[in-house]
Amino acid sequence: MNAGMKNGINLLMILVLFISCVQEKEDNNVLRRVEACMELFPDSALSLLSQIECPECMRGQQRADYALLLTQALDKNYLDNLQSDSLIMIAVEYYKQEGDKLKAGKAYFYYGKVMLLKERFSDAMQAYLEASSLLEETRDYKVQGMVWEYIGYLNSVQGLYENSIDNFKHSIRYYELASDRRRILYGYRNMARGYFSVHHNDSAGWYAEKGLVLSDTVSGMKASFLHLLGLIANNEKRYPQAIEYFSNAMEVCDNLNDKYRYSLSLGRVYSEVGQKKKAEDCFVTCINATNIFVSSGAYYYLADMHKKDGNYLKAFLYKEKSDSLLEVTRNAELQKQLLDLQNKYENDKLILENKQIRLENEKQTYFYLFLFVFILGLGIIAFFLVRKRYRTKLLRNVEIIGNNNAIINRYACRIAELENVSLQERQAKKEEIGILNRKILCLIAENKRVCENSSVDALFVLEELKQGNLIISNMTIAERQHIFDFLDLVHANFITRLKQEFDLTKNELLLAALLKVGFSNKQLMIVFDCEMKSIYKNRQRLKADLGLTKNDSLEQMIMMAEFNLQMQQNSD
Secondary structure, three states: OHEEEEHHHHHHHHHHHHHHHHHHHHHHHHHHHHHOOOEEEEEEHHHHOOOOHHHOOOHHHHHHHHHHHHHHHHHHHOHHHHHOOOHHHHHHHHHHHHOOOHHHHHHHHHHHHHHHOOOHHHHHHHHHHHHHHHHHOOOOOOHHHHHHHHHHHHHHHHHHHHHHHHHHHHHHHHHHHHHOOHHHHHHHHEEEEEEOOOEEEEHHHHHHHHHHHHHHHOOOOOHHHHHHHHHHHHHHHOOOHHHOOOOOOOHOOOOHHHHHHHHHHHOOOOOOOHHHHHHHHHHHHOOOOOOOOOOOHHHHHOOOOOOOHHOOHHHHHHHHHHHHHHHHHHHHHHHHHEEEEEEHHHEEEHHHHHHHHHHHHHHHHHHHHHHHHHHHHHHHHHHHHHHHHHHHHHHHHHHHHHHHHHHHHHHHHHHHHHOOOOOOHHHOOOHHHHHHHHHHHHHHHEEEEEEEEHHHHHHHOOOOHHHHOHHHOOOOOOHHHHHHHHHHHHHOOOHHHHHHHHHOHHHHHHHHHHHHHHOOHHHHHHOOOOOOOHHHHHHHOOOOOOOOOOOOHHHHHHHHHHHHHHHHHHOO
8 A cells, every 4th residue: 555655656746747847848938939029029028928827836047037027028018017026036036146147137137127116216226236247247238238327317316417427428338339229329318418417518419419410210319319409509598599409309209298398498498588479389388288297387487477477367377277286296196105005005915815825726736636646546556456366367377277287198198008008908998088088178278268368468469569569678567577477377387487497687588488489580679679789699698598508599498498397397
């Protein structure tokens, strides 16, 4: 029972390992496809990742790769609200431990983006600096450029404009190494904005002009550089140029929200040069902006214009609308904080529920596992019981045939005695001889029936070997035993006697068995799946183990073995 259960558990483990290996291979293929299409087709990458049936079952590098790729896909599909630091930390901890600097650097970069999304600026900066340190020795210049761009952004929002300018210079250098034209333009725009923030209009204008020249080859960037040049011209009180830049920016811009922003800038210039009607038209247009800061700014400038004209009622109404929009903004921020708290509560609740579900699933899995092992154990026990019954039956049949052969020998000896007399005496014994011959025929028939009933499996295996459908290396232990039992049955314990008399290997016993049933060298070459010289060597080795000389015939010895064994048995 214990042995059967152990064998069942081992079988189950092998089955589970096989299934897990197949699933792991399939998941690895999916992850490779995701990585290949991530940059150009992030939506397809996210779709492929959603097809993985059991990501929580992943372990090691596969689990880390999945966490990193999923975070990337969510980020590139602008699903930042779905990101969590726990997901990307799986990748961070694994790659850092394994010493994979490239993937560890990428993981830290995306961890920084998650922290930035959560407005944890200190943690974000630490993550970006760690990413930069890890990626220094790699050739992923694009990611290195993005790291320095985000470091620059963090310094910029904290008012550290000089630092951000140096950071953006680093990012441009890496983008140039990566030959990424679009991101090079991002770098020029960042540099222009940085210099503009510290009132270095010459440097800001230089980068904006440089970006404007290159922007013709990259869609969606030209309007941004024109707007920057307009802001610089307005600062330098070059109002006609500023008006031209802002107007051109609005003309080439495809984004409605950006158009409202450029219109607001244009309205301010018109207001500065005293073109109140054009300024008012620009501000009125901006009232419809979905960006609250743009629309509230438009109301503010309208209020300021009417205040200067002495129209205090309109100025008051516009100022009130501006203030109310800003209040909405503050309320929206409060709502966002409340929503974040609610989401945290819901996430914690979901985690707890998932944990409970996982525990229930584990209980169910263990139950089915126990049931499977139990059924498998019963099957193994049944197999051994059937096998034992078969062996018992076989031994009983061997005993029957042996007893019958002994009786046949006695009857044959008696017939010989009766026939070895005078003719007159033989006639008197004729009836007895006839009776003995009939008894011998009955015993032979019984032996044949018993043999046929006991040898079905062995005959099938031998036929498969002869037809070339089965080779020795693929035979099961049971199939070998069928052949050995068959030869013991029909050839007076041929295999058992060989085991007792000689120290032969299983393959040598099998070779002797096949020679006994008449297999040729050509057939042996096929079933042993080897060349003829190997068959010759195996035959020579068998001869030596049987105590034969070079001149002795192996076939003759094998064929005579039954007679010799029978004689030995009779003498015993």
